[in-house]
Amino acid sequence: MTRVMRWVAGAVCALAVLVSPHVGRAEPTGNYRPDLPPDTIALGCYPLPDGLTLDFPYQVRSDGDLDGKRHLVLHWDELDEAEVRERLDAALDRAGLPRRAASVTPLENLPPDSIVRGTVELELPVVKLASDDPDCLNPRTTKRFPADWAPSTAYG
Template identity: 30%
Template sequence: MTRGGRRPLRRACALAATVTGVVASVAGTSSCADLSAGYQGPAALDPPLAGPCWPLPDAVTVDVGYQVMQQYVVGDRWVLVAQWDRLSPDDFTASLTESLVDGGFTPRGAEDGWHRFEAPGYGAVAFDVTALEDATPETLVQGTFRLDLPRDAARPRTTAGCTPIQKVDPPAEGATVMGEAS
């Protein structure tokens, strides 16, 4: 391609990047670490629960479809609010429990609806589950779960762009089951 052809293409790309940037900033999304500059638009979800961006230990393999919707911070705890897909609440609880146990976590029982776990060197995690109102077995999304993690987990291990997560204020009650606020 000649130079005459490249320049407008670059301009279009620059414009597209600007638009994306504006949309991203208007969207009020923010990654926990300052990664918004690396945001590349609504690409495929980089699984936040385990992986380089929002890590549980790599050994944790989540077998359920999910989408992270929000995040909030309470004291030294970092809570992800996510939806899970397809499975009933009981099956989802069983599946996520199994994933955590297989990934090296030890169950520490349930408290106020939170299922608690702990792994040496990582710390305590917990999740709670709320079924989607009026969901039928055919509904793709079946409910919302909160994953209560050590705040240290919010430090991505990558410099690549991570999917930003909307930051919200923690709920007045029951924001976490652990940490300073509990």
């Protein structure tokens, strides 16, 4: 290698070292997770019946109409079955709905530190779309999945 070629190679390396911290680097925001869809119920696309509020931690798993009824499935967090049942019964009473409209099923064989504790299934009156928010057209937000979508337990 000639002296000129060594000098050029050294200059290129030096330039790369000087420029690299300013090119092609991610901003260190600490936010590496994708945005989650908005809360299905809080968004108001398909609101709960008047007076019904859920005052326990939950995630909506699915929502849809079946045989003339709305079938809303939730997972509840952190509380035991008796506490969820008590809160749910009070909420149904306030809304004038029968307590039989809800079933509460704890998950079995959970480790003690598990957050999700069980499933709540609500059978409610059918409700129409009540918002023109663009998120209301997204099944991942409304949890109203088309029949041809594979269930969330099917992978591949």
